Amino acid sequence: MAGDKEDTTSTFLRSEVMSYVQMYIPLEVAKHIVSEIGEIGLVQFVDLNRNVSAFQRPYVQEIRRCDDIERKLRFFRNQINNEGLPPLKEDLTNNPKFGTETMDTLEEKINQNERKLNEFNNNQNDMNKSYIQLIQLKNVLEKVNEYMAESNFKGTGLSENKVEVGGDEKLLDHNPTDSNFRFIAGVIDRKKVFSFEKILWRALRGNLLFYHSEIEEPSIEKSEDTNEPLYEDVFIIMVHGAELVTKIKRISDALGAVIYPVSEDANARNKEMQDVDSRLSDIKKVLDTTRQTRIDQLTEIQKDLDDWCILVRKEKNVYNQMNLFKDEKKAIIAEGWMPTNKIEEIKSTLSKAMEEKNMPTSIVINEKDTVRKKPTYNITNKFTKCFQSIVDSYGIATYREINPALYTIITFPFLFSIMFGDVGHGILMFLAALFICIKEKQLASINNEIFAMLFSGRYVVLLMGAFSIFTGLVYNEMFAKPLSLFGANNWIFNTKGLNEEGKAEQIGDLEAFNKNGRVYPFGMDPVWLDAENKLIFMNSYKMKMSVVIGVIHMLFGTIVSLFNHLHFRSPINLFGVFIPELLFMSSIFGYLTFAIIYKWCTDWTGSNAPSLLNMLINMFLSPGKVEDDEKLYNGQGTVQLILLLLALVCVPWLLLVRPFALKSKHKNDPPLDIKEDIEEELAPKPFSFSDEFINRGVGTIEYCLSGISHTASYLRLWALSLAHGQLSEVLWNMLLDMAFGFENFVVRTIAIFLIFAAWFGLTIAILLLMEGLSAFLHALRLHWVEFNSKFFEGAGYKFTPFSFRKIIKRLREENRNNN
Numbered sequence: 001m002a003g004d005k006e007d008t009t010s011t012f013l014r015s016e017v018m019s020y021v022q023m024y025i026p027l028e029v030a031k032h033i034v035s036e037i038g039e040i041g042l043v044q045f046v047d048l049n050r051n052v053s054a055f056q057r058p059y060v061q062e063i064r065r066c067d068d069i070e071r072k073l074r075f076f077r078n079q080i081n082n083e084g085l086p087p088l089k090e091d092l093t094n095n096p097k098f099g100t101e102t103m104d105t106l107e108e109k110i111n112q113n114e115r116k117l118n119e120f121n122n123n124q125n126d127m128n129k130s131y132i133q134l135i136q137l138k139n140v141l142e143k144v145n146e147y148m149a150e151s152n153f154k155g156t157g158l159s160e161n162k163v164e165v166g167g168d169e170k171l172l173d174h175n176p177t178d179s180n181f182r183f184i185a186g187v188i189d190r191k192k193v194f195s196f197e198k199i200l201w202r203a204l205r206g207n208l209l210f211y212h213s214e215i216e217e218p219s220i221e222k223s224e225d226t227n228e229p230l231y232e233d234v235f236i237i238m239v240h241g242a243e244l245v246t247k248i249k250r251i252s253d254a255l256g257a258v259i260y261p262v263s264e265d266a267n268a269r270n271k272e273m274q275d276v277d278s279r280l281s282d283i284k285k286v287l288d289t290t291r292q293t294r295i296d297q298l299t300e301i302q303k304d305l306d307d308w309c310i311l312v313r314k315e316k317n318v319y320n321q322m323n324l325f326k327d328e329k330k331a332i333i334a335e336g337w338m339p340t341n342k343i344e345e346i347k348s349t350l351s352k353a354m355e356e357k358n359m360p361t362s363i364v365i366n367e368k369d370t371v372r373k374k375p376t377y378n379i380t381n382k383f384t385k386c387f388q389s390i391v392d393s394y395g396i397a398t399y400r401e402i403n404p405a406l407y408t409i410i411t412f413p414f415l416f417s418i419m420f421g422d423v424g425h426g427i428l429m430f431l432a433a434l435f436i437c438i439k440e441k442q443l444a445s446i447n448n449e450i451f452a453m454l455f456s457g458r459y460v461v462l463l464m465g466a467f468s469i470f471t472g473l474v475y476n477e478m479f480a481k482p483l484s485l486f487g488a489n490n491w492i493f494n495t496k497g498l499n500e501e502g503k504a505e506q507i508g509d510l511e512a513f514n515k516n517g518r519v520y521p522f523g524m525d526p527v528w529l530d531a532e533n534k535l536i537f538m539n540s541y542k543m544k545m546s547v548v549i550g551v552i553h554m555l556f557g558t559i560v561s562l563f564n565h566l567h568f569r570s571p572i573n574l575f576g577v578f579i580p581e582l583l584f585m586s587s588i589f590g591y592l593t594f595a596i597i598y599k600w601c602t603d604w605t606g607s608n609a610p611s612l613l614n615m616l617i618n619m620f621l622s623p624g625k626v627e628d629d630e631k632l633y634n635g636q637g638t639v640q641l642i643l644l645l646l647a648l649v650c651v652p653w654l655l656l657v658r659p660f661a662l663k664s665k666h667k668n669d670p671p672l673d674i675k676e677d678i679e680e681e682l683a684p685k686p687f688s689f690s691d692e693f694i695n696r697g698v699g700t701i702e703y704c705l706s707g708i709s710h711t712a713s714y715l716r717l718w719a720l721s722l723a724h725g726q727l728s729e730v731l732w733n734m735l736l737d738m739a740f741g742f743e744n745f746v747v748r749t750i751a752i753f754l755i756f757a758a759w760f761g762l763t764i765a766i767l768l769l770m771e772g773l774s775a776f777l778h779a780l781r782l783h784w785v786e787f788n789s790k791f792f793e794g795a796g797y798k799f800t801p802f803s804f805r806k807i808i809k810r811l812r813e814e815n816r817n818n819n
Contacts, residue, residue, distance in 0.1 A: 008341035041803030066316035188257035377799035395794025413463035419720035421471030430465030480728035482526035550714025557790030576658035580650035
């Protein structure tokens, strides 16, 4: 570890210095103290009752009470959502606290509202049933009158919805008013009409007349299976005999059909219709009044519902935290973590809160020694939060080790931009992210999972767009077209291959010479982007650039590990790990980077430039020997032999020094005697030479082999950059070039507008979204695997303080998802 007294100044480079504290809290003020600690949000309590069952802890009943109140609040919210009331404007700064109103009075108020609401619901349900029955009866009466008017009492004038079923010819000749002729009318779900008809035909052996007619308007009742509008049909059945009527009623009950008694006399039916209309009018008025009263009640509940949810959730979490404490006679003992530089501030805040509540009792907070692993607490803001999330997704930093998020702020968008470099695409991405950043307060409440991911990473996208503009200027590409920002190019192609001074350079199949002796001031000379050998040249350039950037990135990660070893005062890791890793990486891949830059800086006019790939292969196959046509500089063979021997020495150095040094250091260590009740994963582990030797062996093999694989992995920068440029060029050539090819002015103008819309849409969908996501994921991998593995242990656990702010945030997210 670092020294006994660490610098407690907050910095994003390392996590906060943490202290393990013990608190003695008087029992009578324990709830208020814990509540204030939740408002502060800087204390992570430790469970001191790990061996006690969750059902045997002291505040189980209080938590169950809060659960029951939350159930009632969810019932209120469901009722509000079902009624379709517009949501109130969310106040993100709202943080209600208990004042004169206690939990008892709040519970009583909620219970009263629940009783009233249940009463309204029961009354409305009863009246809805009566209303539905009357509507069904009205439809039945209307359809029976229509049927009687059409049938002319002989049974042969059936409409298309009337079905003759049966083999009894006498049935068709009977008058419906015959005393032996019975007819039954009712209502059934439209989806069941066909099944109902078939079952009746089989049960009655065809001795019936069946008629059905659709009801146009859906029922106010919803389908039980799909909760969709329920459409029904009126059916009329004519049969002989009371026994068949009994069978029909049983089948109707089984299929959920409702039968209504209907008079055979037309005058009686008309009178009954008038009575139904009158009753419907009365019930409709009562229903409207009841519904409006219920809506008023829900509106009043809605005004306070969010505050009630927050208060109850706070109360529940306070008791959850108090279940972690040891309960003494007159006080409770709590232990946990808090930032060292915030201890005095927390003491002062708690004392002030007790004075405001006229509670003279004070609490005692003492720092306590512990062997527990300390949590990692990195302070973030809205800008750094997403970068920290990128690192935390890979692993939580070990306590006080260097935080990779600091470097990720620059390196992540930079590596992304190498694969995505284009001025036009970068501007579009930058402007989209800039809009979200400017309107972040208005856009924060949008409830969409995909947009929420984009919104949380808005500053990452902003930097990715800005860096893409920069690398686009380096590549000199804007929507796959070159920019001549610094005047005309400085190169002229000459088929004779000679300039005024008689000097020439070979570029592909053509000779080229510099007409004015100066180079393009910044970025790629636009002449290369129009040359026939553009792809060959850009391939070579971007491939070597990827290797150079990759090696520099990995060497930087290795150097960062030096500061971790110095901070933790670990000379064994310094001499047994850092130095051999740095020498191994530098002697092979650092030398390759030097060779690339040296080759770039050398004028190879009139001679063949050596192949660097062959140089690296021959460095291992023929140590100390370099052919004349492959030579970069004098003494190259000797230098390569020394570097190769140095790399070979680093392998046993990495494997043996650290395990044996640690074995010597821990030789006389007494056995660990842990008296604290600590979770196994947080307790210190005794030194084991066999475990350390195996781990070091695996680490040595992994580091040596990964030097090659990780360097090759950075070639994805070249591959994706090439793919992005080629896709952009193909899109331009296939669409926009075609639009400008029409000779007719009117046709060309229309084509430009239409094709530009298609080109712009495809640019957004393919090049910005799909290619952007691909480049993002590849940049993520380069940071997680190639960069972080050089110095980042990631064996810590996150500091999760008891914080009302986070609890309220989660509660609001739940409410948004439920609305």
